Amino acid sequence: MGAEESKKKETSLLGSAEALEVIEAARESKWERPSFALQLFHGRVAPSLIFPYAVQSEEDRRAGDAFLAELESFLKRNVDADAIDRTGEIPPEVIKGLARLGCFGMKIPKEYGGLGFSQVNYNRAISLIGSHCGSTAVWLSAHQSIGVPQPLKMFGTEEQKRKYLPRFANGAVSAFALTEPDVGSDPAKMSTTATPIDGGASYLINGEKLWCTNGPVAEVIVVMAQTPERAIGGKTRKQITAFIVERSMPGVSLVHRCDFMGLKGIQNGLLKFSDVKVPKENILWGPGRGLKLALMTLNTGRLTLPAGSIGGSKRCLQIAREWSLERKQWGGPIGQHEAVAAKLGWMAAHLFAMEGVTWLASAWADRGDLDIRIEAAMAKLFCTEAAWAIVDHTLQIRGGRGYETADSLKARGEAPLPVERMFRDARINLIIEGTSEIMRLFLAREALDPHIQRAFAVLLPKYSLPQRVKAAIKAGLFYAGWYPQQWIPALPIGAPAEIPPRLRRHWFFVRAQSRRLARTLFHQMMIYQQRLEKQQMVLFRIVDIGVDLFAMSAAISRASMLEREGESAGAPGSASSGRSQSAVELADLFCIYARGRVLRALCHPSSPEDRPAYQVAQNLLKGRYTWLESGICK
Ligand SMILES: Cc1cc2nc3c(=O)[nH]c(=O)nc-3n(C[C@H](O)[C@H](O)[C@H](O)COP(=O)(O)OP(=O)(O)OC[C@H]3O[C@@H](n4cnc5c(N)ncnc54)[C@H](O)[C@@H]3O)c2cc1C
The missing domain is CATH 1.10.540.10 (Acyl-CoA dehydrogenase/oxidase, N-terminal domain)
Known part of the structure; x- marks a missing residue:
């Protein structure tokens, strides 16, 4: 096998070399405690990590x-x-x-x-x-x-x-400039440069940064730019460095203030950097560490999106509840019609789980000894997608009024409920700070990582034959012990004592399905081998199973905590006792929804439509179906 072919095989196993570097860059040091959510992909459910529910002091x-x-x-x-x-x-x-x-x-x-x-x-x-x-x-x-x-x-x-x-x-506004016109999800390929001058005492930044939120009004911006490549370990490595750039520095200009379907009030722009001279003292964390800095910033930074999504979803739930009682059609309040009731139930149960996931991951972020990258990415993915469904359901429940602007409602004497605006504002959350697809790719790569390290080393042509034989023996011994364990039935005993009886079956389900998930992931690796990385439809289903199992665990843990709080508050019928009972109901319903999704995905990790859908998409790209686009006015 030629060097080129070897390289191709190696990178197709693990993703492109640059993509891998991006993922590696997001990793931090060794953590004292492992990620609860990551272990779910490997058949391990660690109650001590998730019980009792972590709360602020x-x-x-x-x-x-x-x-x-x-x-x-x-x-x-x-x-x-x-x-x-x-x-x-x-x-x-x-x-x-x-x-x-x-x-x-x-x-x-x-x-x-x-x-x-x-x-x-x-x-x-x-x-x-x-x-x-x-x-x-x-x-x-x-x-x-x-x-x-x-x-x-x-x-x-x-x-x-x-x-x-x-x-x-004191109020000086700041911004984060990573995205460029040609690089969004794949920031390692950025083209903005920072060239050392004056013997390295300063750098000249040149390039454009797109969609920089606060960019037009910021006093200070953190800008990621390419600094000269360096040889590390015998290989030439691309260097990305983070700079603190003052907006007042000569050469920084606003090319365009961007306007979006929602978030109309934000100041977001395309910024140009033309020979912007920045002293080396403004480098953050050292040369070449800018990509890692950006990704580590996003690791916790992206927890804000689920938090914002919770706020919007709570408002939606309130609007939907009140309108479902007030609006009467076909002989009764619309909330009593099953189709509307189903939406209300879904919204309440998923909002409860969104809070379960987000407040848990936030409290873990405060502890500082846990790897929360996985939980933060899951929280971002789960909450922004659930919030989008919630605002969509709310709009549907409001009917025509959901589509009408608050100003128009007000002008004709109705309550100016802003569902139309909230709908427009919510959509971006599935794109910024890592699109849903990139979150799933990241989670898939992390879930696969232990297997890649262990099993695929056997196949990598970069290792010599004796090294590969040694790796094969080691992997064989490991899997001979690990794989049968994933078939041992998780007996429905030994649930943490604090779990209310109604939720115990869901906890047992998480334990059992985590093992099944581990087996499924392993089977898919065996089926697809090097090609698994490209099987996004399969991988994304596997990721979604892990996300639902984590959301179930967080919802169960939070409901258990709330029930205990209610018990210790005493007085039956009091606010906290009512909340504790209803928390169990909500967690129960969420778990029922999630179980359905998990079982469907586990039964069909790859689906009959996957290949034909991909084929049709490729044919579409080749122009085979352009006749479908006839009859439109462009
Ligand atoms: C309102 C707004 C505010 C923003 N604020 C900032 C900011 O402050 N700072 C900043 O740096 N950036 C900001 N951004 C940029 C934002 O982070 C990017 O839009 C986001 O990273 C996605 O990049 P992209 O839009 O170029 O999409 P692309 O990367 O071009 O992706 C297009 C589509 O392809 C999918 N896709 C891409 N690669 C893959 C793959 N390998 N597999 C499967 N699917 C894939 C994506 O998920 C997406 O659906 C902002 C954007 C907007 C609209």
Whole structure:
């Protein structure tokens, strides 16, 4: 086999070399505790990782409650979300007011003038803002979930922190510039360059960054750019470096403010960098570490999207509930008709699970000893997709009024419920900070990784024959023990004591199906071998099973916690006792939905339509069906 062919075989096993580097870059150090969700793909369900449900401390909750009360009153008094949508501007006094409240420094440590919030309190704030105005939530989130404060906090030098963090806490807006016109999901291929000058004392940045949220108004932007390649371990490596760039630096210009179907109030633009001179002191974390920095920033940064999705979904549920009672058609409230009731049930159960997943992952992010990349990616994927279904159901339940703008409803004397705006605002969440497809690819790669390390080394032509024989013996011994274990029935005994009786069967289901998932993943590897990486339809079904099993576990754990809280609060019929009982009902219904999806996918990891669908798509791309497009007016 020639070198070229060997290389091709190796990279087709594992994904392209650059794609692999991107995934490796997102990894952090060795964690003290493994990922609960990742283990689900390998037949392991670790109750000690998920019980009891992780919650914030009382002290942390109190600090958050006080802030949220102030924030809510500010939003009600000052933020007119429909006016922002109509005018495309968040008024400067709103921005100043939010800065005065401390919203620009929620995640900045107190010693640098910020509020020093935990991830949970920060996400609670974003959820509240997201329930009221999507544009305001995204403005603040782009500033501190991914904008300069976050990577600066994680990777900046003390000097950089002292210089910039107090400025941000006081209201200086920041942005994150990774995407370019030719690179979106695949940032490793970026073309913006940073060329060293003056013997490396400074760099000249040249290139364009697209869709930079806050870009048009930011004072400071973190910009990822290519610095000269370096030889590492005998190989020439592409270097991506992160720079703190002041918007006032000569050469930074706004080419265009972008306008979208929703989030009309955000300031988002195409930025151009022409010979922008940046001192080397503005490099974050060191040369060549920019891609890792960007991906590690996104690891936790993307938890804000599920939080915002929760806020929007709560508002939708409220609107749908009230309208389903108020609107009477065909002899009764529409909520009593089964088709509408089914939507309401789905919405409530999935919202409960969204909260289960998000608050758990947020609390784990605060602990700092857990690998939460997998849970954060699952939370992003699950919550943004569920939130999109929830806003869609809400629009359908509102009927024609769901499609009508709030302004138009108001003008003819009806309640200006903003479902039309919320629908437009929600769609982007499935695209930004990792599209749903990229989240699934990332999760698939992580799920496959232990097998790739173990089994596929046997096939890699880069190893010598004796090395491959040794790897084959090692892998054979491992799988001889591991594979039969995945067939041992998970007996319905030994559930954690705190799980309410009604939810125990679901916990046993998670345990049993996790083993079946492990077997299925292994079988697909055996069937497709090197080609598995390309079988996205199969891989994505496998990922979705893992996501549902994680969401079930989180929902069960949260309902168990809420039931205990209700029990200890005493008084039957009290608010907390009512909540604890209904939490169990919601978790139960969510688990019933998820079980159906999991079983369907496990029965058919590959589906009869997969190959014909791919073939038709390729034929379509070749122009075979252009006749289908006739009769349109372009
Ligand atoms: C409102 C808004 C705000 C944004 N804010 C920022 C910001 O602040 N900073 C920033 O840097 N960027 C920002 N972005 C960019 C955003 O992160 C990108 O849009 C996103 O990463 C996807 O890139 P793309 O749009 O170029 O899609 P592409 O990468 O071109 O993908 C197009 C489609 O192909 C799919 N796809 C791509 N590759 C694969 C694959 N290998 N397998 C299967 N499917 C695949 C994608 O999932 C998608 O459906 C913003 C975008 C918008 C619209």
